[in-house]
Amino acid sequence: MQELVVKRSCERRLLQGHRWVFSNEVESPLKAFSAGEWVQVVSASGLRWGTGYVNPHSLIACRIAAPPGTEPTPAFFAEKVRQAVAFRERIYPGTTVYRAVYGESDGLPGLVVDRYDWAWVMQTTTAGMAAMEPVITEVLVHKHGARLVLARNDTSARTLEGLPLTKRVLFGAADNPVDVALHGLTIRVDPLEGQKTGLFLDQRDNREAVRRYVSGAEVLDLFCYQGLWSLVAAASGAARVLGVDQSREAVERAERDARENGLSDRCRFQAGDVLDFLKRSPRERYDVIIMDPPAFAKTKSALPNALKGYTDLNRRAMLAVRRGGILVTCSCSYHLKEDAFYAMLLRAAQAAGRSLRLLEARGQALDHPALLAMPETRYLKCAVLEVR
DSSP states (O other), X not given: OOXXXXXXXXXXXXXXXXXXXXXXXXXXXXXXXXXXXXXXXXXXTOOEEEEEEEOTTSSEEEEEEEOTTOOOOHHHHHHHHHHHHHHHHHHSTTOXXXXXXXXXXXXXXXXXXXXETTEEEEEEOSHHHHTTHHHHHHHHHHHHOOSEEEEEEOOGGGGGGTOOOEEEEEESOOOSOEEEEETTEXXXXXXXXXXXXXXXXXXXXXXXXXXXXXXXOEEEEESOTTTHHHHHHHHTTOSEEEEEESOHHHHXXXXXXXXXXXXXXXXXXXXXOHHHHHHHSOTTOEEEEEEOOOOSOSSGGGHHHHHHHHHHHHHHHHHHEEEEEEEEEEEOOTTSOHHHHHHHHHHHHHHHTOOEEEEEEEOSOTTSOOOTTOGGGOOOEEEEEEEO
16 A cells, blocks of 8 residues: 655644645655555654545545555445444434544545435445445445445536446346335435435434424525435424425425325425525515524635525515514525525525524434544534524
């Protein structure tokens, strides 16, 4: 295994526990390495930082995965996945739906694995981890009983590593529906064609938290996708719930799940543009509004326009919620930092002539743990607000 020598400029960050080395922080000639090659990361003075893998064509030239001297053997990956799964089974006992591996936070940079009972969905975003797909598949099948393993490698992050966008079956057959138990409901998952890997698992704990606010309420769920927020609200005693999403296919899935869970009498859905819906919505119409939009700022350069969009959207939602009502508003844009998120909400409130009480400041679910030394692993903001 070759050594990758890094400059002093990154040593403090690595010492704190950050796991990335950027291309301008590498002393060694990067052209001497191949994409995905595993290396020993060392300082110019010979201090060994750890074992990682390289991509000379990427801005993030190296990702550290393990202590110095570690070999990327099948046993290494099996133990990493075992530890990650054991943590999820401890925090969510009795469940078979969770994010099983969350990249750097689980010591497996570039790898995400979601479990939907007997179906496991893998996403690799780096050349180094893409080469390990056969090894990870073997671990999931032989150590964790997976009957189906899918690769959802259709995220745009792969293009930064020069990787193709693909979706394919790695093990088993994807010809049967996957019905899972989540939030006390039965939910049908489409891990091959659904958004992300099938469901938005990062909002799991936030959906549970909202139960306390919806009893007897009229609830509006915007960007509802497959309707999990709506279904949880209806099952928690909401009087009426309306979910809105631009995807007709997602709305049809939500309607199916509502029927299967006996919630169709209180829970309905419609396809349409959310902003257009809010423009037509009467003022002070709903007791609770939930907004979980897609990322408006996928790059740092997109942030100024994204802030305008977030501000207008939240302003309109604040006008549509009854005074004293609840607004649950989210952003999954990593580039929108938490302080800027709350500053945006203040601007929206001022424009709407409303004041806000922050009841809960929440983030991603416990199966998406963030490394304190890596702010890149923390991205989701979820504010539960009283609008006055």
